[in-house]
Amino acid sequence: MNTKKIKGNRQNLRVNAERLWNNIMETAKIGGTARGGICRLTLTDSDRQIRDWFVKTCESIDGTVTIDEMGNIFVRRPGKDNSLPPIAMGSHLDTQPSGGKFDGILGVLSGLEVLCTLNDAGYTTKAPLEVINWTNEEGSRFNPPMFASGVFAGVFDRDFAYAREDRDGKKFGEELERIGYHGKTKCGDQKLGAYFEFHIEQGPVLEVENKTIGVVTGVQGQRWYDVTVTGRESHAGSTPMNMRKDAMVACARMVEAINKIALNHAPLAVSTVGLVEVKPNSRNVIPGSVFFSVDLRHPNDAVLDEMDKELKVMVDRVATDTGLKAKLESIWNSPSMRFDEVCVSVVRAAAEDLGYRHRDMVSGAGHDAVYIARVAPTAMIFIPCENGISHNEIEKTEPEHVAAGANILLSAVVAYDKAELGMVRR
Numbered sequence: 001m002n003t004k005k006i007k008g009n010r011q012n013l014r015v016n017a018e019r020l021w022n023n024i025m026e027t028a029k030i031g032g033t034a035r036g037g038i039c040r041l042t043l044t045d046s047d048r049q050i051r052d053w054f055v056k057t058c059e060s061i062d063g064t065v066t067i068d069e070m071g072n073i074f075v076r077r078p079g080k081d082n083s084l085p086p087i088a089m090g091s092h093l094d095t096q097p098s099g100g101k102f103d104g105i106l107g108v109l110s111g112l113e114v115l116c117t118l119n120d121a122g123y124t125t126k127a128p129l130e131v132i133n134w135t136n137e138e139g140s141r142f143n144p145p146m147f148a149s150g151v152f153a154g155v156f157d158r159d160f161a162y163a164r165e166d167r168d169g170k171k172f173g174e175e176l177e178r179i180g181y182h183g184k185t186k187c188g189d190q191k192l193g194a195y196f197e198f199h200i201e202q203g204p205v206l207e208v209e210n211k212t213i214g215v216v217t218g219v220q221g222q223r224w225y226d227v228t229v230t231g232r233e234s235h236a237g238s239t240p241m242n243m244r245k246d247a248m249v250a251c252a253r254m255v256e257a258i259n260k261i262a263l264n265h266a267p268l269a270v271s272t273v274g275l276v277e278v279k280p281n282s283r284n285v286i287p288g289s290v291f292f293s294v295d296l297r298h299p300n301d302a303v304l305d306e307m308d309k310e311l312k313v314m315v316d317r318v319a320t321d322t323g324l325k326a327k328l329e330s331i332w333n334s335p336s337m338r339f340d341e342v343c344v345s346v347v348r349a350a351a352e353d354l355g356y357r358h359r360d361m362v363s364g365a366g367h368d369a370v371y372i373a374r375v376a377p378t379a380m381i382f383i384p385c386e387n388g389i390s391h392n393e394i395e396k397t398e399p400e401h402v403a404a405g406a407n408i409l410l411s412a413v414v415a416y417d418k419a420e421l422g423m424v425r426r
């Protein structure tokens with residue numbers, strides 16, 4: 001297919017940037033923190049509140065709302081031929097415990113803004129359009145992340161997801177019921193003609209290179225592990241150094257070594273220990289056990305295999321050296337993913353059409369688009385965020401960048417629809 005010819009949006013449609021920005025600021029109050037961030041963990045009361053706001057707002061513009069059995073929300077705007085699979089836009093409304101105002105919700109509210117813009121212009125697409133909120137993208141409360149889009153794509157079983165527990169032992173399925181978003185539609189039943197996800201970059205590259213739009217060609221591979229080190233609790237004053245089984249000391253050696261694993265595979269590898277729980281977590285007790293998380297990422301799965309091996313060997317070695325027990329569990333493996341070439345070129349063509357400085361890039365972060373790419377032609381659009389900082393209350397992006405990205409989303413969807421790609425390719 002000659003993608004050079006894909007130029008839709010000849011009507012010069014543009015989103016209402018002020019309305020979009022106001023919606024972002026208005027919804028930031030739901031779960032808003034004193035330091036200007038958001039704490040909207042999945043399936044909490046604040047997640048219910050933002051969902052209620054979203055559903056009410058979508059219904060007020062005549063969107064048809066469907067909720068599936070994973071709590072994913074689908075908002076449909078009919079097209080001229082409603083037998084066609086919808087062209088979808090979306091992202092997530094949940095956040096990290098100290099998240100920012102843009103991660104996730106930007107893509108959902110921009111999808112809503114695309115529908116509003118088309119309503120205002122009286123423009124009807126051939127295929128229906130859909131805006132989607134995927135449940136539990138962040139994985140901060142229930143891991144692994146993105147498992148609702150994962151169930152949609154057939155990567156995880158629904159019942160596996162329902163049984164996942166948070167650190168307090170509450171089950172995903174029960175919490176979904178509790179907030180009233182356990183829908184009836186079977187997850188994964190709907191076919192999508194295409195999927196476009198607009199998101200902040202969450203890294204520094206666009207800002208450093210003074211580019212407005214990232215044309216995302218794929219997402220790097222990612223692996224998650226849980227590690228539990230077991231030693232022996234004893235008195236911090238009366239236990240001699242040579243008679244201790246200090247789980248925290250073993251943990252510290254492992255954390256240092258995990259950092260080195262990524263440095264050994266520089267510059268593309270990254271590794272992080274972001275969650276540590278020490279027991280009993282008391283000033284004058286030698287830690288008897290430590291639980292911590294490991295996150296390894298690289299764009300090349302073969303390198304990730306190497307890093308995986310190095311991690312396993314290292315954990316065993318530290319356990320032997322310290323005489324402690326260490327259990328390493330692999331809890332999630334998300335292979336690297338290349339997005340659909342046609343969808344990517346539609347996004348690139350839109351950036352050229354609208355005259356934005358852009359570059360191709362691979363996403364360092366995981367996104368629902370990774371799973372949806374398995375079942376529908378998919379692409380992503382990035383905009384810069386200040387200093388590349390995300391998963392942080394100070395996360396910030398400029399209004400003109402938000403407007404630019406939303407206009408690319410609008411143009412890409414209209415172009416994809418006009419070229420009848422959804423029809424040709426399914």
Ligand SMILES: [Zn+2]
Pocket residue numbers: 092103104137199
């Ligand atoms: Zn996100």
